[in-house]
Amino acid sequence: MDKPKHVLITGASGFVGWNIARHLAQLGYPVTGTYNSSAPDRFLSIDWLHIDLADPASVAALREVPFDAVVHCAAMPGVKQCAEHPKLAERINIQATREIAEIAAHRKARCIYTSTDLVFDGRKGGSYAESDTPHPPTFYGSTKLQGEEVVRATLDEHYIFRLALVYGTKEGAFAGFLKWTHEALKAHQPLSLFTNQYRSPVAASDIAEAVARTLEQRPPFGTYHIAGPERLNRYEIGRLFARIFGHPQTGIRESLVRGPSGEPAADDIPLNADTFRDETGMNFKEVISGFESLEGELSESD
Numbered sequence: 001m002d003k004p005k006h007v008l009i010t011g012a013s014g015f016v017g018w019n020i021a022r023h024l025a026q027l028g029y030p031v032t033g034t035y036n037s038s039a040p041d042r043f044l045s046i047d048w049l050h051i052d053l054a055d056p057a058s059v060a061a062l063r064e065v066p067f068d069a070v071v072h073c074a075a076m077p078g079v080k081q082c083a084e085h086p087k088l089a090e091r092i093n094i095q096a097t098r099e100i101a102e103i104a105a106h107r108k109a110r111c112i113y114t115s116t117d118l119v120f121d122g123r124k125g126g127s128y129a130e131s132d133t134p135h136p137p138t139f140y141g142s143t144k145l146q147g148e149e150v151v152r153a154t155l156d157e158h159y160i161f162r163l164a165l166v167y168g169t170k171e172g173a174f175a176g177f178l179k180w181t182h183e184a185l186k187a188h189q190p191l192s193l194f195t196n197q198y199r200s201p202v203a204a205s206d207i208a209e210a211v212a213r214t215l216e217q218r219p220p221f222g223t224y225h226i227a228g229p230e231r232l233n234r235y236e237i238g239r240l241f242a243r244i245f246g247h248p249q250t251g252i253r254e255s256l257v258r259g260p261s262g263e264p265a266a267d268d269i270p271l272n273a274d275t276f277r278d279e280t281g282m283n284f285k286e287v288i289s290g291f292e293s294l295e296g297e298l299s300e301s302d
């Protein structure tokens, strides 16, 4: 199969999906993007479709979209939200993923499913490769892992992208964890950031490029870790961010992420993205150059 002729992006109104939708639209792909509660960005030249993953009849509307590739980003992505609403989390992250994978299989479309580094428990003491066995300590991670299994079982032509912690912008402003980091630093509020939670942060723009390369180059189907090359904790990331964007670092304090009984819960889940690099030639940015590249994505008001 050649390059896809029409790409469906679920969750195109969200942080990761918006970055992918923008990049693919700029590359000239016809794109349909879904949204649920957020008003879509009318300036993004894609067709918008409202769906609610909580409702099977609403998901079924995707049968009418003439896509030959789907990037499934829509999800309930919050650890806390999934723990508080387990039934809805299962419906959105597992059952709706199955329905979308079935529609893709019926259309003979390729599927890229966005999973997470949080399928691992962080006890390995080193970076995680695709061959490592997942063991999610959170309900969110468990639903995303079950989403992976559903995709593998439903269609052969699939890519599972396990994303590390994502940083970047959306619609001209900081998004994800940089949004609240930026707001706190700008308002000179004290900011407590974990020193015992290590990730390998990845730029949203690099994820979008990884999707584009996957659609164009067709690496072997399967599971890939999509991550930056560094192992950093939130405190280190916050200090780098403050340095690059000219905020004082004095308000940034060290804190420890706590486990369920209040004990410090080490969370050490850097991902190794060598497999994807070897298959596609893609090198993921280090955080400093990733942060520097964000300057051009911000609108003047920010």
Ligand SMILES: NC(=O)c1ccc[n+]([C@@H]2O[C@H](COP(=O)([O-])OP(=O)(O)OC[C@H]3O[C@@H](n4cnc5c(N)ncnc54)[C@H](OP(=O)(O)O)[C@@H]3O)[C@@H](O)[C@H]2O)c1
Pocket (backbone or CB within 6 Å): 010, 011, 012, 013, 014, 015, 016, 017, 034, 035, 036, 037, 038, 039, 051, 052, 053, 054, 072, 073, 074, 075, 076, 077, 092, 114, 115, 116, 117, 144, 163, 164, 165, 166, 167, 176
């Ligand atoms: N951000 C990260 O650091 C990170 C790290 C690892 C993996 N991931 C994965 O990346 C994917 C995207 O995450 P994100 O950070 O972009 O999250 P996000 O900004 O919260 O976006 C979530 C998307 O899902 C849509 N959605 C939520 N509930 C829905 C429902 N009931 N029906 C239809 N659509 C619904 C949202 O639509 P509306 O906004 O319109 O309601 C939004 O477009 C997820 O699969 C997540 O697990 C993210």
